[in-house]
Amino acid sequence: MTARQAAPESPSARPAGTPRVDSEVGPLRTVLLHRPGAELKRLTPRNNDQLLFDGIPWVDRAQEEHDAFADTLRARGVEVLLLADLLAEALTDRRARAAGVWSAVDERRLGIDLADTLRSHLTGLDAAALAHVLTAGMTFEELPAAEGASLVRRMHHPHDFAIDPLPNLLFTRDSSLWVGDRVAVASLSMPARRRETSLTDLIYAYHPRFARTDRAYGAHSAPVEGGDVLLLAPGVLAIGVGERTTPAGAESFARSAFADGLAHTVLAVPIAQERATMHLDTVCTMVDRDALVMYPVIRDALSAYPIRPDGDGGVRVDGPVPFLEAAAEAMGIERLRVIDTGLDPVTAEREQWDDGNNTLAIAPGVVLAYERNVETNARLEDAGVEVLRISGSELGSGRGGPRCMSCPIERAPLA
Numbered sequence: 001m002t003a004r005q006a007a008p009e010s011p012s013a014r015p016a017g018t019p020r021v022d023s024e025v026g027p028l029r030t031v032l033l034h035r036p037g038a039e040l041k042r043l044t045p046r047n048n049d050q051l052l053f054d055g056i057p058w059v060d061r062a063q064e065e066h067d068a069f070a071d072t073l074r075a076r077g078v079e080v081l082l083l084a085d086l087l088a089e090a091l092t093d094r095r096a097r098a099a100g101v102w103s104a105v106d107e108r109r110l111g112i113d114l115a116d117t118l119r120s121h122l123t124g125l126d127a128a129a130l131a132h133v134l135t136a137g138m139t140f141e142e143l144p145a146a147e148g149a150s151l152v153r154r155m156h157h158p159h160d161f162a163i164d165p166l167p168n169l170l171f172t173r174d175s176s177l178w179v180g181d182r183v184a185v186a187s188l189s190m191p192a193r194r195r196e197t198s199l200t201d202l203i204y205a206y207h208p209r210f211a212r213t214d215r216a217y218g219a220h221s222a223p224v225e226g227g228d229v230l231l232l233a234p235g236v237l238a239i240g241v242g243e244r245t246t247p248a249g250a251e252s253f254a255r256s257a258f259a260d261g262l263a264h265t266v267l268a269v270p271i272a273q274e275r276a277t278m279h280l281d282t283v284c285t286m287v288d289r290d291a292l293v294m295y296p297v298i299r300d301a302l303s304a305y306p307i308r309p310d311g312d313g314g315v316r317v318d319g320p321v322p323f324l325e326a327a328a329e330a331m332g333i334e335r336l337r338v339i340d341t342g343l344d345p346v347t348a349e350r351e352q353w354d355d356g357n358n359t360l361a362i363a364p365g366v367v368l369a370y371e372r373n374v375e376t377n378a379r380l381e382d383a384g385v386e387v388l389r390i391s392g393s394e395l396g397s398g399r400g401g402p403r404c405m406s407c408p409i410e411r412a413p414l415a
């Protein structure tokens with residue numbers, strides 16, 4: 001056990017406005033969202049698979065849905081920060097602009113000459129214009145004119161990307177996460193998403209709001225995505241290991257959390273390496289202090305490898321043991337209540353796919369959920385959970401729900 005053992009906070013211990021997240025369900029005070037923008041307009045039937053979207057969203061409607069999502073949160077007193085605003089504000093710092101330019105220009109793709117031309121063009125942009133390129137990307141036909149016509153320019157199709165767009169920025173859950181008073185910039189596994197962390201990294205490094213923020217983990221470590229990390233209770237993390245987060249990622253995240261005194265137990269939870277279950281939060285999320293909504297197909301099979309400090313600077317790994325029991329034990333409660341997705345196996349499969357499990361708790365027993373998951377929402381209400389329904393017909397085409405689309409930055413402690 002490390003000296004700085006994670007301990008439950010007293011509810012009055014900290015003033016509002018200090019970033020800190022110790023649980024999945026503590027009253028949500030501040031959250032980071034990304035209003036989908038021009039980057040979504042880059043999706044075509046030729047690139048949507050590679051860019052991890054299941055279809056081509058109607059962008060205006062997706063924005064309306066997202067605005068309604070943000071308004072639902074604001075109406076409950078949650079401060080909503082938008083990633084594009086933070087990015088543009090951070091980019092007013094010259095050092096942030098330099099970091100943004102370097103992270104966006106890929107010499108391996110463009111060759112040295114074209115990369116140089118593009119870097120000097122981007123360096124001359126103001127913060128707002130640069131923020132636009134960093135999120136929406138740039139095609140070859142949008143490149144600045146330059147003397148001579150390089151082979152690279154001539155042989156690429158005008159619609160090829162010189163800088164890839166980042167349509168999955170919408171899912172702010174995955175590219176950074178807060179544990180206690182520290183932010184971890186995730187290490188994303190899919191090539192289509194990797195550059196996202198250069199933007200979250202830049203925001204936390206240069207935006208004045210986060211000037212005194214300590215880091216946990218880092219984007220160059222083994223893969224860990226925020227959608228796989230559940231803060232079951234103060235000091236207790238569950239980390240899904242599957243399509244995205246690797247065993248090495250879960251182990252090094254655990255070591256780093258122990259070293260920083262952020263956790264006493266990490267449960268590494270194997271999940272199927274499939275798109276339908278790409279993150280742990282696609283199969284279960286917490287809806288109350290002691291309750292989860294969970295895909296029934298995995299409920300009895302879900303296991304965990306508990307990881308704890310060995311008292312000698314290393315870690316001890318136990319298990320595998322049944323997840324629900326291990327979680328309840330680590331949380332210090334008798335048992336976890338489980339609310340099933342869907343009604344029958346087919347509805348459950350449909351609603352799991354449509355992110356019925358992917359709820360965002362804004363307080364114990366109060367969640368945001370997609371309205372389309374009618375049966376799951378009814379079950380939640382039967383179990384006493386208040387469900388604030390949002391529409392996600394277009395937002396859902398990227399396969400992510402309210403939890404995926406939100407990165408809590410401050411939650412009040414659980415009373």
Ligand SMILES: NC(=O)NCCC[C@H](N)C(=O)O
Nearest residue numbers: 052171227279398399400404
């Ligand atoms: N936590 C989540 O499950 N996030 C959803 C991410 C969806 C995105 N299209 C992806 O494939 O990464």
